[in-house]
Amino acid sequence: MAQKSWRNRFLAILSGLLLVVSFPPFGLIGGFCAFIALVPLLIALENSTRLRDAFGIGYLAMFVCSLGATYWVGGFKGEGSVDPFLMAGGVALAIIHPLFLILPILTYDAMRRRFSRITALIALPVIWIGFEYWHSTGDLSFPWLNLYNTQTYNTAYIQFIEFTGSFGLSLIILAINILLYCIIRYSILTGKVVGVATGITGVKKAVRLKLLFIVVSLIVLPYVYGFSVLNSPASSSSTLKVTIVQPNINPWDKWSTGTEQITDSMFRSTRTAIRTAGVHSDLILWPETAITYPITLPWRKGDLQKVYDFINEIGTPILTGIPDREEYLIGRDQIPDDAKKTKDYTLFYRDWNSSMMFYADLSGKPTYQRYHKQKLVPFGEHVPFVDWFPILGDWFSWGVGLGSWNVGRDYDAFKLPLHRGLMKPDTAKLCTMICYESVYPAYVRKFVANGAQVIGIITNDGWYGKSSGPFQHNRYAILRSIENRRWVIRSANTGISSVIDDRGRIVTERPLFESASITTAIPLLDEQTLYTKLGDFIAVPFEWATGGLIILLFIGRFKKKKEADAS
Numbered sequence: 001m002a003q004k005s006w007r008n009r010f011l012a013i014l015s016g017l018l019l020v021v022s023f024p025p026f027g028l029i030g031g032f033c034a035f036i037a038l039v040p041l042l043i044a045l046e047n048s049t050r051l052r053d054a055f056g057i058g059y060l061a062m063f064v065c066s067l068g069a070t071y072w073v074g075g076f077k078g079e080g081s082v083d084p085f086l087m088a089g090g091v092a093l094a095i096i097h098p099l100f101l102i103l104p105i106l107t108y109d110a111m112r113r114r115f116s117r118i119t120a121l122i123a124l125p126v127i128w129i130g131f132e133y134w135h136s137t138g139d140l141s142f143p144w145l146n147l148y149n150t151q152t153y154n155t156a157y158i159q160f161i162e163f164t165g166s167f168g169l170s171l172i173i174l175a176i177n178i179l180l181y182c183i184i185r186y187s188i189l190t191g192k193v194v195g196v197a198t199g200i201t202g203v204k205k206a207v208r209l210k211l212l213f214i215v216v217s218l219i220v221l222p223y224v225y226g227f228s229v230l231n232s233p234a235s236s237s238s239t240l241k242v243t244i245v246q247p248n249i250n251p252w253d254k255w256s257t258g259t260e261q262i263t264d265s266m267f268r269s270t271r272t273a274i275r276t277a278g279v280h281s282d283l284i285l286w287p288e289t290a291i292t293y294p295i296t297l298p299w300r301k302g303d304l305q306k307v308y309d310f311i312n313e314i315g316t317p318i319l320t321g322i323p324d325r326e327e328y329l330i331g332r333d334q335i336p337d338d339a340k341k342t343k344d345y346t347l348f349y350r351d352w353n354s355s356m357m358f359y360a361d362l363s364g365k366p367t368y369q370r371y372h373k374q375k376l377v378p379f380g381e382h383v384p385f386v387d388w389f390p391i392l393g394d395w396f397s398w399g400v401g402l403g404s405w406n407v408g409r410d411y412d413a414f415k416l417p418l419h420r421g422l423m424k425p426d427t428a429k430l431c432t433m434i435c436y437e438s439v440y441p442a443y444v445r446k447f448v449a450n451g452a453q454v455i456g457i458i459t460n461d462g463w464y465g466k467s468s469g470p471f472q473h474n475r476y477a478i479l480r481s482i483e484n485r486r487w488v489i490r491s492a493n494t495g496i497s498s499v500i501d502d503r504g505r506i507v508t509e510r511p512l513f514e515s516a517s518i519t520t521a522i523p524l525l526d527e528q529t530l531y532t533k534l535g536d537f538i539a540v541p542f543e544w545a546t547g548g549l550i551i552l553l554f555i556g557r558f559k560k561k562k563e564a565d566a567s
Contacts, residue, residue, distance in 0.1 A: 011044035016064025024152035025471035034150035058105035062098035072467035130546030133539035152475035156226035234525035251462040273296040273517030288321035308366040317359030324354035372408025413452040462494035
């Protein structure tokens with residue numbers, strides 16, 4: 001018994017390690033590991049007789065996966081020291097996040113024991129994707145380790161997600177894992193476990209060949225479609241010439257240096273980028289919080305004018321990350337429900353992590369458009385459930401320009417007049433995902449469905465050093481480009497800044513911790529994919545079905561307990 005327990009732990013750890021190397025930055029070969037990563041876990045769960053056993057096996061596998069793939073979350077350093085709050089957050093993520101990841105494993109194991117192994121295996125993709133989608137919603141959402149994120153190097157294979165969305169990719173990864181498990185370990189005719197871990201005796205040859213044929217089809221067919229798509233790029237009659245600025249400013253210095261000095265540094269970096277490009281651009285893209293203070297407040301008119309003067313100097317609009325703030329006085333203004341108090345009991349405020357586009361309109365008048373971030377990093381930017389328990393906002397705070405931001409509301413794209421037409425100017429429509437928002441498929445899709453022709457991403461990944469984090473964040477944008485068939489322009493404060501085409505190919509990128517820029521022409525695309533039009537038509541029904549399965553399990557357990565008490 002003890003020997004089998006150690007074997008199960010080994011298999012759980014093996015499964016976790018295979019998942020770790022499936023995620024960036026381990027490349028194409030690492031990504032292939034995702035197609036076999038769950039097989040050891042399924043073998044380890046074969047003989048569990050209690051939910052407690054499945055919990056131990058599943059938690060060990062997901063702890064290894066979470067620690068190995070997101071270790072960088074707590075590795076924050078500033079001025080030679082470690083920030084204790086962020087380190088605590090990294091430790092908490094490694095310990096607590098697996099509790100979310102094991103929920104589909106526990107549900108699968110409960111179904112295996114309540115019904116049958118084959119029933120549970122058939123239901124597993126529904127359960128897993130249902131939980132993946134659920135974990136992409138709400139205050140505690142963190143879809144960083146969803147299975148589809150493992151295939152960002154496998155560009156030719158993943159082209160079909162323009163139809164299914166990324167959850168369709170998770171579905172295929174799960175199907176291949178389950179089919180391989182059935183070939184290796186399970187006879188779907190007799191329901192008996194066979195042989196040792198590597199044996200396939202006991203499974204009828206004809207059945208085994210059919211399963212193998214399905215596996216091969218699930219591997220080959222996406223490649224057939226993918227290669228045909230890669231050889232037929234979309235065309236557009238209109239383009240947007242963009243200069244992406246990567247200033248490489250230490251994120252800790254941002255919040256300890258004078259605000260005007262940081263803005264002046266961005267001006268200098270932009271002038272350098274323009275000289276390097278040697279051509280005029282339609283738009284300058286700055287990273288997240290490139291301007292570190294809210295310049296649109298009435299008493300900041302001089303700072304706002306300074307930005308307008310710079311735009312007039314270079315003759316190009318600027319889209320930048322910036323904090324935004326609104327203030328309200330009792331007796332003068334209507335106080336919004338989500339406004340926060342100041343020490344002055346008459347003054348309330350709201351503030352947002354934002355992006356703003358500063359430009360001159362057709363009459364030459366300086367103006368701006370703004371967007372407020374909606375997907376906020378739990379604890380780093382927004383305290384979960386703070387709207388219900390305001391005192392939590394005082395407990396969780398740290399002094400690097402972040403805190404309990406308010407949540408944005410709209411899905412409108414920026415509309416940039418290009419002044420090209422003689423009778424009527426062209427207009428480019430683009431959205432800007434701020435940092436973490438770019439990992440949410442359904443969220444990005446809403447902006448494209450509302451007319452965005454280009455997906456912009458602005459971020460500051462400098463907190464994470466040269467770890468896996470910046471590489472993962474950059475690669476995940478590939479999925480958004482393919483899902484919606486849009487080019488992606490990405491400005492990261494310390495890198496990795498990049499341009500990704502509508503087929504998910506990285507056209508150009510700039511390495512970490514270098515002052516650099518990119519100037520390129522981006523096609524403005526209007527055609528919408530099936531996924532953009534329909535959304536997550538796979539994941540949403542699976543989420544509801546998973547909820548139904550869990551209710552059935554609870555009813556069955558209740559009846560069983562009632563029968564046991566009666567006897």
